[in-house]
Amino acid sequence: MIDEILSKAESEASLMLAGLGYADGRGALRNLRLLSGGPLSARLEAVVKLSLEAPSPDAALNNLESVVEGSGESVNALPYKELGELLFICGSSSFLSGILARNPGYTGWLFREALALSREAESLKIEIGERTRGLESIEEVSREIRLFKQKEYLRIGSRDLLRVADLKETTRELSDLASACLEAAVAFSVRHHKKTYGAPLYDDAEGGKKEAGFVVIGMGT
Incomplete structure (x- = not known):
């Protein structure tokens, strides 16, 4: 489905994405096209599905694109559940997403050990x-x-x-x-x-x- 949407003209593709649940169909299209050229190209269907479950689907896509720019392979290595958790974070907090985007090594660390760690x-x-x-x-x-x-x-x-x-x-x-x-x-x-x-x-x-x-x-x- 996503490949078909991305193949459409910008105006039509933007409307289709807005129909799925993105507030800014044009912005979602831009982010998906950027993601389609990176490590997550084969997982765009999952990215769309999971981003639409985030508090802000638009922010989830936009912030994920920034995170992937610095740590694409780490993101692509995440299992489906953890990818959904990352998109939930991206769709909930630009502050936390910004920390991930500026520090490529943090994505692997977060899902490998930090989420399970409570510190005294x-x-x-x-x-x-x-x-x-x-x-x-x-x-x-x-x-x-x-x-x-x-x-x-x-x-x-x-x-x-x-x-x-x-x-x-x-x-x-x-x-x-x-x-x-x-x-x-x-x-x-x-x-x-x-x-x-x-x-x-x-x-x-x-x-x-x-x-x-x-x-x-x-x-x-």
């Missing part, structure tokens, strides 16, 4: 701590934290969208991720300022010198 706070703190420990500049640390957060957002957000994790687990993981990243940023800041200015000291009750601590307080509105 300590695991997150250890990983981001190790990734930032030897860095010397604010730019390096900021970049590492940003990349770490985006990868974890992809894992957590996809598990939420696909109902692998419930709301309680999702909010806990997001909170733990924020705490881990904040702790890494504070650790770098303290280390950086000690190296530049020395340790901050205060006079205790006995008149001795002690190193000052540091606290971050978060208050809701």
Whole structure:
């Protein structure tokens, strides 16, 4: 059916795709023609069927095309069920789709291990701590934290969208991720300022010198 639609003139093909359920038949046609020239060319029937089951069929196709551009072979290697899950993510969140599109290795990682992985706070703190420990500049640390957060957002957000994790687990993981990243940023800041200015000291009750601590307080509105 899709091969027949793609062989039609643009106006007719666009109308046929709109009749299937795409809000923008012309945009769907453009994306399908792009996909037909790549690794998913033999699976377009499945792509159309699964995209129409996504929250936004148009976004599913558009975002999938962007993901395939960087990691087409990984996408093509996905079994039917996982391809449907990818299209559901693409049709639900341009933010998560953008992370996949910018990081070709993430598609395989997401379906190979990340969707089944629930992480505790300590695991997150250890990983981001190790990734930032030897860095010397604010730019390096900021970049590492940003990349770490985006990868974890992809894992957590996809598990939420696909109902692998419930709301309680999702909010806990997001909170733990924020705490881990904040702790890494504070650790770098303290280390950086000690190296530049020395340790901050205060006079205790006995008149001795002690190193000052540091606290971050978060208050809701």
